[in-house]
Amino acid sequence: MSVRMAPPLPLIILIMVHRVSSAGWDVSYSPSHICALKNSSVIMNCTYTYPTGHKIMKVFWSKNPVKGKEPPDMSEDPEYSQRLQYLGDKQQNCTIRLSHVTQKDSHKYYFRFNTNKCSKKWTGYPGVTLTVTDLQVEAPERVTEGHNVRLTCKSSCTLTDRATFIWYRNSQPLTERRDRNNQLLLQSVRREDAGRYSCALHGHSYISPAARLSVTYAPRNVSVSISPSGEIVEGDSVTLICSSDSNPPALNFSWFKENQSSAVGAGQSFSALQSGRFYCEAHNQHGSQRSDAVTVIVKDPPRSVAVSITGSGEIVEGDSVTLICSSDSNPPALNFSWFKENQSSAVGSGQSFSALQSGRFYCEAHNQHGSQRSDAVTVTVKGGAMFYSFVSVVGRLVILYISIGVICGAAVIITMLIW
Numbered sequence: 001m002s003v004r005m006a007p008p009l010p011l012i013i014l015i016m017v018h019r020v021s022s023a024g025w026d027v028s029y030s031p032s033h034i035c036a037l038k039n040s041s042v043i044m045n046c047t048y049t050y051p052t053g054h055k056i057m058k059v060f061w062s063k064n065p066v067k068g069k070e071p072p073d074m075s076e077d078p079e080y081s082q083r084l085q086y087l088g089d090k091q092q093n094c095t096i097r098l099s100h101v102t103q104k105d106s107h108k109y110y111f112r113f114n115t116n117k118c119s120k121k122w123t124g125y126p127g128v129t130l131t132v133t134d135l136q137v138e139a140p141e142r143v144t145e146g147h148n149v150r151l152t153c154k155s156s157c158t159l160t161d162r163a164t165f166i167w168y169r170n171s172q173p174l175t176e177r178r179d180r181n182n183q184l185l186l187q188s189v190r191r192e193d194a195g196r197y198s199c200a201l202h203g204h205s206y207i208s209p210a211a212r213l214s215v216t217y218a219p220r221n222v223s224v225s226i227s228p229s230g231e232i233v234e235g236d237s238v239t240l241i242c243s244s245d246s247n248p249p250a251l252n253f254s255w256f257k258e259n260q261s262s263a264v265g266a267g268q269s270f271s272a273l274q275s276g277r278f279y280c281e282a283h284n285q286h287g288s289q290r291s292d293a294v295t296v297i298v299k300d301p302p303r304s305v306a307v308s309i310t311g312s313g314e315i316v317e318g319d320s321v322t323l324i325c326s327s328d329s330n331p332p333a334l335n336f337s338w339f340k341e342n343q344s345s346a347v348g349s350g351q352s353f354s355a356l357q358s359g360r361f362y363c364e365a366h367n368q369h370g371s372q373r374s375d376a377v378t379v380t381v382k383g384g385a386m387f388y389s390f391v392s393v394v395g396r397l398v399i400l401y402i403s404i405g406v407i408c409g410a411a412v413i414i415t416m417l418i419w
């Protein structure tokens with residue numbers, strides 16, 4: 001009986017041993033994937049079990065276990081030793097904390113323990129996966145005033161749902177307008193919304209690099225400045241400069257004279273040659289705006305002063321030639337003086353002048369802003385008339401003398417005949 005009962009017993013023991021050995025050795029990580037923010041402290045939550053009767057001799061974490069070799073202990077690695085803290089114990093808790101994580105720490109980590117019995121060693125595969133992320137603001141470069149824009153704080157892995165995002169504009173925290181957890185919605189954007197945006201996680205020191213958001217808008221605050229300054233300007237012309245506040249900067253400017261429909265000029269500056277009221281209009285792709293008008297009074301002395309001659313400028317003595325002085329000025333010149341070259345005092349006044357003598361004459365046109373003289377014109381009086389009249393007088397005297405002679409001769413002959 002006893003001989004026949006013997007065989008099943010070792011089998012049962014074998015099964016029991018197998019059960020014990022598979023159930024007794026275990027390392028579990030909770031969670032097994034961790035997404036951590038740059039420069040934060042990471043808790044790698046870990047528990048382990050081993051069969052009763054074993055005593056734990058050594059516990060450590062390793063990054064690169066190699067089959068068949070004793071893996072390196074991270075706490076002896078200078079890259080980790082300062083930042084690694086074992087929070088567990090030598091019974092069942094193998095939790096560690098890794099501080100100031102960098103993207104280089106993205107890796108798989110394993111817990112390993114050695115026991116006293118037969119130097120049994122155990123590595124907890126498949127390990128805990130750590131991913132370290134930074135934050136990046138995703139935003140368009142520019143948005144048009146009045147439109148909506150959504151900014152996203154991007155991470156390369158999914159941070160916990162409980163993470164609260166904080167937004168900054170030009171390093172100032174923004175309190176409102178948070179949309180979905182990692183998004184910031186700016187509605188009906190205003191110019192003041194332009195700036196450098198960055199994001200962070202509540203409770204963490206890391207702040208993302210800033211992204212610049214530019215707000216584009218049509219020209220506004222368009223104004224004209226006058227150079228030289230002042231609305232009333234002396235000189236030949238006055239330069240008007242159009243300035244505007246616009247984004248992108250206005251590059252297209254038109255100039256108008258008040259109550260004239262068509263433009264009188266283009267470009268950021270304009271030379272007003274005449275008096276009047278002028279304004280500019282600045283354009284960019286978002287629209288245009290006009291400035292207030294400025295009054296320009298050009299105090300313009302006469303210019304383009306010239307003398308014109310009726311006829312050829314050659315006359316015979318006794319006649320005269322009329323010289324007319326013309327000028328282009330604002331206000332018009334009403335006062336003209338006439339001079340003979342190399343004579344200091346005027347020889348005449350008024351817009352026209354009758355030259356009776358040969359010479360070089362010029363005029364000077366005046367208005368209240370100054371005067372200008374013309375080039376000189378040459379008037380030549382021919383002496384020929386006197387010669388011809390002298391000849392004709394002499395001729396007539398000869399004819400008279402001859403006539404008298406003829407008449408006298410005839411009278412003598414008649415007298416002699418009578419006698």
Ligand SMILES: *[C@@H]1O[C@H](CO)[C@@H](O)[C@H](O)[C@H]1NC(C)=O
Nearest residue numbers: 029030031043044045046047
């Ligand atoms: C660690 O794991 C335990 C058990 O799974 C869990 O109750 C605890 O919340 C975890 N702690 C962290 C910080 O994940």
Ligand SMILES: *[C@@H]1O[C@H](CO)[C@@H](O)[C@H](O)[C@H]1NC(C)=O
Nearest residue numbers: 045046047087088093094095
């Ligand atoms: C392990 O120890 C850490 C630190 O003391 C503790 O936060 C964690 O809850 C412990 N884990 C378990 C499963 O007890």
Ligand SMILES: *[C@@H]1O[C@H](CO)[C@@H](O)[C@H](O)[C@H]1NC(C)=O
Nearest residue numbers: 038039040100204205206207
């Ligand atoms: C990293 O965190 C520490 C505090 O935990 C902080 O003093 C330091 O400024 C942070 N470094 C960066 C680059 O954010």
Ligand SMILES: *[C@@H]1O[C@H](CO)[C@@H](O)[C@H](O)[C@H]1NC(C)=O
Nearest residue numbers: 191220221222223243244245
């Ligand atoms: C227009 O520009 C002037 C000068 O730069 C500034 O003082 C003024 O506040 C601006 N006005 C508006 C409405 O932006």
Ligand SMILES: *[C@@H]1O[C@H](CO)[C@@H](O)[C@H](O)[C@H]1NC(C)=O
Nearest residue numbers: 251252253254283284287288
């Ligand atoms: C400037 O703006 C006016 C009005 O929008 C347009 O007619 C003109 O073609 C523009 N000129 C240039 C050079 O863009």
Ligand SMILES: *[C@@H]1O[C@H](CO)[C@@H](O)[C@H](O)[C@H]1NC(C)=O
Nearest residue numbers: 257258259260276277278293
């Ligand atoms: C332009 O017209 C307005 C009315 O249409 C008038 O009041 C103003 O005096 C005019 N300006 C000039 C410079 O003619």
Ligand SMILES: *[C@@H]1O[C@H](CO)[C@@H](O)[C@H](O)[C@H]1NC(C)=O
Nearest residue numbers: 334335336337365366367371
């Ligand atoms: C014309 O201008 C001259 C030179 O300025 C001045 O001497 C003269 O009085 C002016 N005559 C009249 C009528 O304005």
Ligand SMILES: *[C@@H]1O[C@H](CO)[C@@H](O)[C@H](O)[C@H]1NC(C)=O
Nearest residue numbers: 340341342343358359360361
């Ligand atoms: C006027 O004087 C200039 C030199 O002062 C001389 O060259 C010119 O010939 C003179 N003209 C007349 C018409 O005398």
